[in-house]
Structures are given as structure tokens and as C-alpha cells.
Amino acid sequence: MKLLLIALLPWLGALVPLFSERFGRTTCAWLTTIGPALALVLTLVMLPSVFAGELVQVRYEWVPQLGLSLAFRLDGLALLFAILILGIGLLIILYARYYLHEKDSMGRFYSMLMLFMGAMLGIVLSDNLIQLWMFWELTSVSSFLLISFWWQRSSSRKGARMALTVTGAGGLALLAGLLLIGEMVGSYDLSVVLESGNLLREHEWYSTALVLVLLGAFTKSAQFPFHFWLPHAMAAPTPVSAYLHSATMVKAGIFLLARFFPVLSGTELWVILVSGAGLCTLLLGAYFALFKHDLKSLLAYSTISHLGLIVLLFGLSTQLAAIAAVFHIINHATFKASLFMAVGIVDHETGTRDMRKIHGMFKYMPYTAVLAMVAALAMAGVPLLNGFLSKEMFFAETLAQDLFGAFSWVIPVLATVAAIFSVAYSFRFIHDVFFNGEPVDLPKSPHEPPRYMRVPIEVLVAICLAVGIFPGLAVYDILRAASSSVLGTEVPEFSLAIWHGFNLPLLMSAVALLGGLAVYASRAKLFRFQARFREPDANLIVEREIQRFVRACQRLTQGLENGSLQRYLGLLFLATLLMMGSVLIDLVPLAGSREMLPLDGVAITAAVLLAVSTLLTVLWHNQRLIALLMLSVVGLIVSIIFARFSAPDLAMTQLAVEIVTIILLILALFFLPQEMPRESTQARVLRDIVLAVLSGTMIGGVCYALMTRPLTSIADYFLAESKPGGGGTNVVNVILVDFRGFDTMGEITVLGIAALGIYKLLMHARLHLPTRDANGRAWAKDKHPPLLATVAQSLLPLALLVSVFIFLRGHNLPGGGFIAGLVTSVAIILQYLSHGVEWIKDRLKLNYQTMIACGLLIATLTGMGSWLFGRPFLTSWFDYLNWPLVGEFEIASAIAFDLGVYLTVVGATVLILANLGKFSTPFRDAVPDQVVDRPSTNRKEAR
Numbered sequence: 001m002k003l004l005l006i007a008l009l010p011w012l013g014a015l016v017p018l019f020s021e022r023f024g025r026t027t028c029a030w031l032t033t034i035g036p037a038l039a040l041v042l043t044l045v046m047l048p049s050v051f052a053g054e055l056v057q058v059r060y061e062w063v064p065q066l067g068l069s070l071a072f073r074l075d076g077l078a079l080l081f082a083i084l085i086l087g088i089g090l091l092i093i094l095y096a097r098y099y100l101h102e103k104d105s106m107g108r109f110y111s112m113l114m115l116f117m118g119a120m121l122g123i124v125l126s127d128n129l130i131q132l133w134m135f136w137e138l139t140s141v142s143s144f145l146l147i148s149f150w151w152q153r154s155s156s157r158k159g160a161r162m163a164l165t166v167t168g169a170g171g172l173a174l175l176a177g178l179l180l181i182g183e184m185v186g187s188y189d190l191s192v193v194l195e196s197g198n199l200l201r202e203h204e205w206y207s208t209a210l211v212l213v214l215l216g217a218f219t220k221s222a223q224f225p226f227h228f229w230l231p232h233a234m235a236a237p238t239p240v241s242a243y244l245h246s247a248t249m250v251k252a253g254i255f256l257l258a259r260f261f262p263v264l265s266g267t268e269l270w271v272i273l274v275s276g277a278g279l280c281t282l283l284l285g286a287y288f289a290l291f292k293h294d295l296k297s298l299l300a301y302s303t304i305s306h307l308g309l310i311v312l313l314f315g316l317s318t319q320l321a322a323i324a325a326v327f328h329i330i331n332h333a334t335f336k337a338s339l340f341m342a343v344g345i346v347d348h349e350t351g352t353r354d355m356r357k358i359h360g361m362f363k364y365m366p367y368t369a370v371l372a373m374v375a376a377l378a379m380a381g382v383p384l385l386n387g388f389l390s391k392e393m394f395f396a397e398t399l400a401q402d403l404f405g406a407f408s409w410v411i412p413v414l415a416t417v418a419a420i421f422s423v424a425y426s427f428r429f430i431h432d433v434f435f436n437g438e439p440v441d442l443p444k445s446p447h448e449p450p451r452y453m454r455v456p457i458e459v460l461v462a463i464c465l466a467v468g469i470f471p472g473l474a475v476y477d478i479l480r481a482a483s484s485s486v487l488g489t490e491v492p493e494f495s496l497a498i499w500h501g502f503n504l505p506l507l508m509s510a511v512a513l514l515g516g517l518a519v520y521a522s523r524a525k526l527f528r529f530q531a532r533f534r535e536p537d538a539n540l541i542v543e544r545e546i547q548r549f550v551r552a553c554q555r556l557t558q559g560l561e562n563g564s565l566q567r568y569l570g571l572l573f574l575a576t577l578l579m580m581g582s583v584l585i586d587l588v589p590l591a592g593s594r595e596m597l598p599l600d601g602v603a604i605t606a607a608v609l610l611a612v613s614t615l616l617t618v619l620w621h622n623q624r625l626i627a628l629l630m631l632s633v634v635g636l637i638v639s640i641i642f643a644r645f646s647a648p649d650l651a652m653t654q655l656a657v658e659i660v661t662i663i664l665l666i667l668a669l670f671f672l673p674q675e676m677p678r679e680s681t682q683a684r685v686l687r688d689i690v691l692a693v694l695s696g697t698m699i700g701g702v703c704y705a706l707m708t709r710p711l712t713s714i715a716d717y718f719l720a721e722s723k724p725g726g727g728g729t730n731v732v733n734v735i736l737v738d739f740r741g742f743d744t745m746g747e748i749t750v751l752g753i754a755a756l757g758i759y760k761l762l763m764h765a766r767l768h769l770p771t772r773d774a775n776g777r778a779w780a781k782d783k784h785p786p787l788l789a790t791v792a793q794s795l796l797p798l799a800l801l802v803s804v805f806i807f808l809r810g811h812n813l814p815g816g817g818f819i820a821g822l823v824t825s826v827a828i829i830l831q832y833l834s835h836g837v838e839w840i841k842d843r844l845k846l847n848y849q850t851m852i853a854c855g856l857l858i859a860t861l862t863g864m865g866s867w868l869f870g871r872p873f874l875t876s877w878f879d880y881l882n883w884p885l886v887g888e889f890e891i892a893s894a895i896a897f898d899l900g901v902y903l904t905v906v907g908a909t910v911l912i913l914a915n916l917g918k919f920s921t922p923f924r925d926a927v928p929d930q931v932v933d934r935p936s937t938n939r940k941e942a943r
Contacts (some may be wrong), residue, residue: 174216221253276313281308423516859900
């Protein structure tokens with residue numbers, strides 16, 4: 001239960017800021033911290049269990065047949081990331097309180113931040129591959145919202161679009177890879193996958209799955225060649241950069257590599273792809289960071305470089321290299337988050353991030369300067385700071401590898417080169433910002449920030465010092481626990497000592513420090529050299545490619561979609577003929593061995609009426625109302641056919657749907673132009689006849705082939721299990737609310753979304769309504785005939801009583817929530833038609849949007865209720881009770897789910913029809929009485 005609370009508290013906390021902002025910015029900040037703080041406390045409470053090697057798991061079955069479950073796990077790796085996400089997140093909340101401008105919506109910012117925090121926790125705690133991917137995509141969406149927080153700025157919008165495009169594309173690749181892994185293993189449970197390393201590595205799909213998973217990891221963690229999006233994401237507020245782009249979001253890809261390290265690593269393909277990408281990213285980020293004048297850009301490229309270092313370590317595919325990678329994850333998160341927040345203070349207090357203007361800040365903000373310098377020295381790998389220890393381990397592992405045989409020395413040499421540039425840009429950050437003379441043309445007078453704005457940096461810098469001086473005490477236990485989860489085996493002995501004697505890693509560190517100082521001293525020559533090359537603007541390139549893709553899609557769309565419904569249907573039927581026709585040609589003979597039912601008078605009459613009504617609908621299409629009546633006859637005959645073949649539920653549903661559809665079409669006829677469109681040419685008519693005949697022949701052939709062959713279906717299972725398994729004798733209803741309840745849940749959700757979408761489209765629409773019919777006759781002044789109003793009002797209680805009866809008996813006899821909802825909808829719509837919208841509004845106080853929400857909520861809670869008893873989502877319960885006088889009767893949980901269906905159907909149906917019908921009532925009188933339907937022959941009237 002604790003683990004579930006850890007995962008859910010940030011999501012609940014996302015709602016707090018939306019309501020607490022009105023109480024003040026400080027109150028909003030403190031209330032927002034409640035959820036993450038409780039989650040962090042619960043996480044720390046579980047430290048002893050995880051350190052002891054215990055795996056904490058919780059699972060709630062959802063759709064086990066599809067491998068879907070709500071499952072969480074807490075091992076050493078998940079514990080480490082959870083502490084980073086929650087701990088640094090709390091510091092960011094405090095920091096953002098003082099960073100954001102008074103005009104910025106703090107509630108909106110905190111709400112999106114909590115949404116991102118919850119998504120990140122979902123990734124690291126997930127024990128199901130599909131669930132992990134869903135949280136993965138939520139981080140992309142929430143990061144898009146955070147990067148574009150200052151949406152009025154073009155750079156923010158472009159940076160957010162670029163980040164979403166790259167990480168979203170990688171997310172799709174990751175989904176494909178996870179689906180492959182699930183199919184290879186035979187399970188989507190992460191615990192099962194992590195025990196199937198040999199199976200995965202030996203499988204023929206291993207290479208494909210590995211590439212797809214790496215695409216997801218590399219795009220999220222800004223690895224070469226997908227690194228270009230991260231610097232442009234710096235258009236986000238600095239708290240976002242400090243959280244997403246140093247400590248959490250970009251670490252999601254790193255987490256993915258660490259999580260799948262025990263099952264995907266160890267192969268030649270892994271080593272080549274992962275170490276190659278990591279090495280390229282390490283060098284590229286370190287080099288370009290030196291030449292950036294914007295402080296956040298410098299830190300962005302340094303982040304790219306350090307992420308490349310971690311990826312390279314995982315790519316070496318050795319146990320000690322993986323331990324070093326985990327160690328650097330901790331160190332990088334602490335010193336880089338503190339550096340970003342220090343840069344935010346400089347920007348906040350000076351009004352600029354341009355290093356060519358910001359000089360001598362030590363004199364104006366000495367306390368902040370000291371904190372920033374300590375963090376920068378940790379980034380450079382100076383002794384007695386945490387960055388030095390993980391860098392030493394990195395150097396040691398590059399020396400121990402043997403990837404390229406005789407040329408393996410290249411990797412430690414390039415690692416030293418990258419470290420040299422790391423020292424150079426770190427010292428440039430320190431010298432140019434805090435020393436180097438006086439500031440130039442600053443927009444604001446610099447000074448120290450508010451006291452509590454520095455607290456988050458102080459905490460992180462203290463961690464940098466504690467880990468650097470007392471590594472065994474500060475970080476050994478959690479590093480060992482996390483490394484055990486990454487390796488999947490016993491952790492080998494490793495040392496976190498500050499001093500290992502004089503050795504090659506120490507020499508490489510000394511060379512990096514001295515070389516970095518030398519590079520920085522000769523930076524003028526390097527700047528002149530770099531100035532010869534024009535750096536491409538990734539924003540412009542991505543925007544140009546997006547626009548080019550959009551134009552190509554528009555050309556394709558315009559080529560296919562010309563606004564002609566005939567053309568769309570023609571293409572649809574043509575494609576169907578091409579795909580199915582070739583299969584049917586090989587079906588010889590067409591007729592099967594099953595004996596056909598004998599014809600009788602009722603069947604012949606129904607078939608003739610169906611054919612004649614269909615034909616008259618086409619022939620009388622110019623007379624729209626008559627054509628609509630003929631179409632309703634078609635629906636009525638279909639209902640009778642269902643009843644004929646013992647499907648009363650389908651017959652009732654079809655009849656109710658037919659009534660609602662006819663009402664909708666009658667309303668639509670009112671708004672259609674009075675003049676008929678131009679008839680099709682003879683060539684088009686001939687084309688349509690040919691397509692219709694061929695399509696009808698094909699569909700008829702398929703139906704004939706099916707009906708004349710013995711058919712074994714799943715119907716026998718439902719018939720046998722409906723009563724013992726679902727507690728109902730109405731098999732159709734039991735299927736809808738039990739066996740296939742998840743399908744019904746999805747259908748009513750789609751119905752509710754569609755209704756709300758139509759409502760929003762119609763809410764502000766203003767249509768020009770006709771005031772006369774096609775013959776020029778004005779509409780009747782009596783909009784609501786008394787006879788219709790009286791009859792409709794009398795029928796309402798009867799219809800409601802019938803709908804309740806149908807609803808209550810649906811589990812055992814024909815009926816159910818869907819049919820009852822349609823009956824209720826028809827009864828309410830009849831009141832709108834007979835009395836008008838305004839009359840109903842005063843008497844029927846129903847909020848249909850709320851009704852839809854309540855229906856979906858009831859259905860969802862009914863499904864979740866089964867979790868309390870350890871059963872899968874939407875598992876039905878039923879029992880029989882015996883009351884005095886009443887006798888024995890059945891009670892089933894499915895009736896609550898059916899109630900949700902009922903409310904959703906009523907709310908959605910009436911919401912659509914009532915809002916479409918309102919155009920013919922309140923707005924009609926506001927339209928000037930002008931001749932809009934046919935040209936006038938009277939000049940005076942025309943004028």
C-alpha cells in the first residue's frame with residue numbers, strides 16, 4: 001500500500017495548486033509540497049527493506065488476458081530514482097516560489113510540475129512494460145507543457161515542439177520495442193522480463209528490439225544524433241531546466257538503459273551502439289559547451305556531455321562500469337541541478353544570461369558565487385567533490401576495456417580529451433561570471449537573492465561535499481542497492497575511497513585539470529577557429545522540415561479529399577473490392593454444406609419491403625423528408641429481423657437507435673439548403689452503379705458463404721457461462737457488463753468524449769436559419785402545437801417507467817442500461833420538440849455534462865471495486881438474497897456498471913440533440929426575416 005501511495009501522491013498533488021493559488025503564492029508552494037513530501041517520507045521508510053535486498057511489489061490486475069495490470073516495484077534502482085525525483089522536486093518547488101514572476105500563474109506551473117513528477121515516478125516504479133510506456137509518453141507531454149510555459153515567446157513554443165517531436169518519435173519506437181520484448185518473453189511483466197536475459201539475447205528479434213529500445217532511450221536522453229533538442233529546451237523557466245533537463249527527464253533514457261542492462265547488455269551490438277553513441281555525445285557536448293555565451297546553453301551542452309559519459313559506461317557492458325554509471329547519475333543530478341538554479345539566480349538578479357555581459361558577480365552576490373563555484377568544481381572533477389570520484393571510476397573503466405583490441409587506447413585518450421574540455425568550460429563559467437572585471441550593460445542591478453531561494457542550492461552543494469569527502473558514509477549503501485538491481489547479480493567489490501594512490505586514473509585527472517586550464521587560457525584562438533564554422537540553427541531546421549512535411553500532407557489530403565462524399569465512399573468500396581475480391585475468387589465452391597432455412601410469407605414480405613424501401617430512398621432522394629421516412633422503414637425492418645431470429649435485445653436497441661437517428665436527421669434537414677445540389681453526371685451514375693453492384697455482390701457472397709457453412713463460435717461459451725459466471729440469463733447483457741465490460745467501458749468513454757466535442761462545436765455556433773420552405777411559404781407561427789405538447793407531457797412518466805423497467809430487468813431479460821438510456825433520451829427529446837428548449841430549461845434542471853461525467857465515474861469505480869477483493873478490473877459479483885414478503889431475488893454489481901452506461905447514454909444523446917435543436921428555437925427569432933432560400937422576382941422586396 002505504501003508503494004501505491006508513493007506513486008499516486010504526486011498525481012493527487014497536481015490538483016492542489018489549482019485551488020490553492022488564490023490563497024497566495026507562498027501558501028500555494030507549501031501546499032504543493034505536501035504530496036511529494038509524504039511520498040518521500042514513505043520512500044525513506046522503505047530504505048532498510050531495499051538495502052536488505054527485498055523487492056517490494058504491488059499489483060492490481062486490470063485486463064490480464066491482454067497482459068495489462070497496474071503494477072509497481074521498488075528495488076534499489078527504483079529507490080534511487082524515486083529519491084532523486086522527489087527530493088530534487090521538493091527543492092525545485094521551493095526555488096520556483098521565488099523565481100517565477102508575479103504575473104506567472106504559479107498554480108498552473110506547480111500543477112504541470114506535479115504531473116511531470118508523477119509521470120517520472122510512474123516510469124521508475126512500473127512493473128509492467130505497457131504501463132511504463134504510458135508514463136514515458138506522459139513525461140513527453142508534461143515536459144512539452146513545462147517547456148512552453150512562457151507560451152507567448154516564440155523560442156518557448158519552438159523548443160517545446162522540437163522536444164515533443166523528437167521524444168515523441170522515440171516513444172513510438174520504444175513502444176514497438178517493448179511489444180517485441182513482451183512477445184519474445186511471453187509476458188509484459190517487467191519482473192518476468194528481467195529474468196529472461198538469455199532468452200532475449202538468443203532470440204532472432206533481439207537486434208530489432210534492441211535498436212527500438214535504444215531509439216527511445218537516446219531520444220529522451222539527448223544522445224547523438226538526437227542531442228539537438230536539449231539546448232533549445234532551455235527556453236523553459238530555469239526551475240524546469242534544473243528539474244527536467246538535469247535531474248529527471250533526461251535521466252529517463254538513462255534509467256531505461258539501466259533497467260534493461262541485465263537482459264539486453266553483453267552483446268557485440270549493445271557495445272557498438274551504446275558505447276559509440278555515448279562516446280560521440282561525450283565529446284560533442286564537451287566541445288560545444290566551451291563556446292556558448294548563454295549560461296543555460298553552456299549547462300545544456302555540458303549535460304549532453306555528462307549523459308554521454310553515463311551511456312558510454314553502460315556501453316562498456318562490465319559490472320564495474322555499470323556501477324560507475326549509477327554513481328555518476330547521482331553526482332550529476334546534484335551538481336547540475338544546483339548549477340542550473342545558480343544560473344537562474346544570476347539571470348533573476350541581473351536580467352540576462354549573456355556571459356559577455358555578466359562579470360564580477362562575486363562582488364555583488366558572494367554567497368551565491370561560492371555555492372555556484374563549488375558545484376562547477378564538482379562538475380570539473382576537482383578532488384574532495386563528488387564529481388571527482390565518479391570521474392576517477394570512469395577513467396579506470398576506460399583503461400580496463402578491450403573493445404578495439406590494439407586500438408583500445410583510443411577510448412581513454414578521448415575520455416581525457418572530453419575531461420579537458422569539461423574543466424575548460426567549468427573554469428570559464430567560474431571566471432567569466434564571478435570575476436573577469438565589471439559587468440557590462442546589465443538590465444538590472446545585481447544583488448543576493450531572497451534567503452530561501454538559495455536553500456535548495458545549499459542542500460545540493462552540501463551533498464556534493466558530503467559525497468566527495470565521506471563517500472562511504474553518504475552514498476555507499478544506496479549505490480550498492482541500485483547497482484545490484486542494474487546488474488541483476490551480486491555486486492562485485494568496489495571502492496569509494498578518496499585516495500587510491502598514484503595510478504593512471506589519477507594521472508588522467510591531473511592531465512584533465514591542467515589541460516583544461518591551458519585550453520581556457522588559450523580560448524581566444526579556439527573561439528576564432530570555431531567562428532569559421534557556421535553553427536546550424538536546429539530550431540529553424542526542424543521547423544522547416546515540419547512545415548515541409550505539413551505541406552506534403554496537405555497536397556496528399558487535397559488530392560484525396562475534395563469534399564465529395566461520393567468520392568470518399570467510392571474509394572472505400574474500391575479498396576474493399578480489391579482486398580476482399582481476390583480472396584473470394586479462390587473460394588470454390590461458394591455454397592457450403594449447411595442446409596438453408598425454408599422461406600415463408602413473413603420472410604418474403606420483409607425482404608420485399610426492405611428492398612423496396614432501400615430503392616425508394618435512392619429514387620426519392622430529392623424529396624428529403626419522404627426519403628428519410630423510407631430510410632426509417634429500412635431500420636424498422638432490420639429491427640423486425642432481429643426479433644424474428646430471437647435477438648430481442650438487438651431489436652429493441654435498433655429500434656431506439658433508429659428513433660434517435662431519425663430525430664437527428666430531421667433536425668439536420670432544417671439546416672440544409674432548400675435548393676437541391678446539382679445531380680451527378682451520367683458517367684458518375686454509371687460508376688456508382690458498377691461499384692454498388694460489385695460491392696453488393698461481394699458482401700452477398702460473403703454472407704452466403706458464411707450462412708451455408710457450419711460455424712463454431714465463442715457463443716457456446718457465453719451461453720454456458722452466462723448464468724454461473726455472470727449471474728444473468730440475458731446473455732447479451734452479461735457480455736456487455738461482464739465478459740466484455742472493458743469494451744463497453746471504452747465505448748461509453750468514446751461516446752461521452754464525442755458528445756462533449758459536439759457540444760463545444762455547437763456552443764458558440766450561429767447558423768443562418770431558413771424562414772420559409774422551398775416553396776416560399778413561411779413557417780407556422782405556432783412552433784409548439786398544443787396537441788403534441790399535451791401528448792408528449794403525458795407520455796413522459798410512462799416512458800420513464802418503461803425505461804426503469806427495462807433497466808432493472810436487463811440482467812436476466814431483454815433490456816439493460818443502453819436500451820433504457822435510449823428510451824429515456826427519446827422521452828426527454830420529445831419534450832424538447834413539443835415544448836421548446838427554453839420551456840424545458842425552466843422545468844428540467846439537468847446538467848448533461850455532469851451526467852456524462854457521473855456515468856463514466858460510476859462505471860470506472862465499479863470496475864475498480866473488484867481490485868479491493870484481488871480480482872481483475874470489472875470482475876462482476878452477484879449473490880441471491882431472501883427478504884420477507886419479497887422472497888428470493890438477485891443482486892449484482894453489474895447493475896452499478898449498467899447505471900454508468902445508462903447515465904452516459906442519456907447525457908450524451910440528449911446533450912447532442914438538445915444543443916442541435918436549440919438553433920431552431922432561441923436564435924431563430926433573432927435572424928432577420930429575409931428571403932434567403934430562393935431569388936425574389938419582386939424588385940422592391942429584393943432591395
